[in-house]
Amino acid sequence: MNKFLRHATRLSAVALCSAALCTLPAMAQGRGMMTPEQRQAQFDEMAxxxxxxxDQIAKVKAIQEETMKKMMELRESGGDPSEMRPKMMAINGDQTTKIKALLTDAQKPKYDAYLASRPQRGPGGPPPPPQ
Incomplete structure (x- = not known):
């Protein structure tokens, strides 16, 4: 009986750890974070x-990586979510401005249309593209 309890305990621990690892991607998505595959698919769609x-692809990827780093730093700071939202919107607006600066005049309306086609996130959605 003692051997059975030891094995049952180990099996329970393995099952619990497995369940926890399986929920991490779902938890990340629930917080608005995308998997690397989802980010790449979104980038490919935009491109x-x-x-x-x-050349623009390389520069836009660098801008997006910089934005992601700033967002992660802000999230990890543990601040009040109501205070973080305007800061995150400002970071997104900065990204939009930097990307638009790389685009030709013919690409800018396409970028605006792409941003408008994206689903709105949160109560206010993403910031409007700068003019």
Whole structure:
């Protein structure tokens, strides 16, 4: 009987750890975070929608990585969510401004249309693109 309890305890621990690991991606998505595959798919969709050149692709990826780093730092600071929202919106607005600066005049309306087609997030959604 003692051997059975030891094995049952180990099996329960393994099952619990497995369940916890399986829920991490779902928890991340619940907080608005995307998996690397989802980010890449979204990037590919944007690049196609606005006809980015290979040079622009590299620059936009760098801008997005910088934005993601700033967002993670803000989330990890543990501040009040109501105070973080305006800061996150400002970071997103900064990203939009930087990306638009890389685009040609023909690409800018396509980028605006792409942003408008994206689903709104949260009560106020993403910030409007700067003019």
């Amino acid at each position: 196609k929608a606005i006809d980015l050149t290979p």
